[in-house]
Amino acid sequence: MFKKLFGKKEAEIKTETIASPINGRIVSIEQVPDPTFSEKMIGDGIAIEPADGHVVAPVEGKIVQVFPTKHAFGIETPGGAELLIHIGLETVAMNGEGFTSHVKEGDQIKVGDPIIDFDLELVKEKAAHTITPIVITNHDKYTIEKVGEGESIAGETSLFKLKLK
Numbered sequence: 001m002f003k004k005l006f007g008k009k010e011a012e013i014k015t016e017t018i019a020s021p022i023n024g025r026i027v028s029i030e031q032v033p034d035p036t037f038s039e040k041m042i043g044d045g046i047a048i049e050p051a052d053g054h055v056v057a058p059v060e061g062k063i064v065q066v067f068p069t070k071h072a073f074g075i076e077t078p079g080g081a082e083l084l085i086h087i088g089l090e091t092v093a094m095n096g097e098g099f100t101s102h103v104k105e106g107d108q109i110k111v112g113d114p115i116i117d118f119d120l121e122l123v124k125e126k127a128a129h130t131i132t133p134i135v136i137t138n139h140d141k142y143t144i145e146k147v148g149e150g151e152s153i154a155g156e157t158s159l160f161k162l163k164l165k
Contacts, residue, residue: 013079018160019111020152021058021085022132024050026159027149029133034089037133042084045135046146046159053120055087056154057109058134067092070099070116074137075109081162082137087118090128098122112155134159141165 020026029045032038037047057075064082065074071091075083087099098119103109123130136144145161152159 013077014164016059016077016079016081016162017158018077018081018083018134018136018162019058019155020048020157020159021055021115021134021154022048022050022152023052023054023154024048024132024152025149026147026152026157027131028146029135032089032131032133033129037086037135040139043082043135043137044139044144045133047131047133048152049131050087050120053118053123054114054154055085055116055118055132057111057113057115058083058085058155058159060110061108063103063105063107063109063115065105066101066103066116069094069096070101070118071096073101073103073115079162079164080138081142084133084135084137085115086133086135087116088123088127088130088132091123094123094126097126136160136162 072086
């Protein structure tokens with residue numbers, strides 16, 4: 001059984017490209033100073049050390065979750081990839097302070113659409129770290145080709161190419 005998303009069946013979409021959701025420096029997921037991410041407990045991915053507090057859609061898709069504290073959100077792509085973008089570490093303890101969401105669950109998005117704005121200086125002050133993991137939670141369905149380290153431009157720099165196994 002295939003879900004129908006955006007007029008295409010999941011099985012029809014064999015490869016997808018995921019852009020950067022934020023401006024900053026790309027680092028490997030293994031360098032995230034939290035074992036939940038670095039040991040890939042919830043999925044494989046990459047992380048960005050943000051240069052600013054603007055998060056955009058990294059792919060066409062549907063918002064499937066915005067955490068009540070606005071520090072994280074989930075996207076499902078037309079091909080069925082499930083992404084979690086988690087802004088900073090231990091930011092849940094900020095209880096939404098400094099975060100503004102521009103989307104809600106069920107919204108259709110396209111690359112570059114504004115998703116969340118956050119106060120980077122406040123996150124630096126109140127959270128454990130600003131590093132922002134971008135994780136494919138259903139990574140076992142894909143062969144993931146990641147970019148190397150370097151600078152990313154939100155909505156433009158390709159972080160992953162996913163190929164359905």
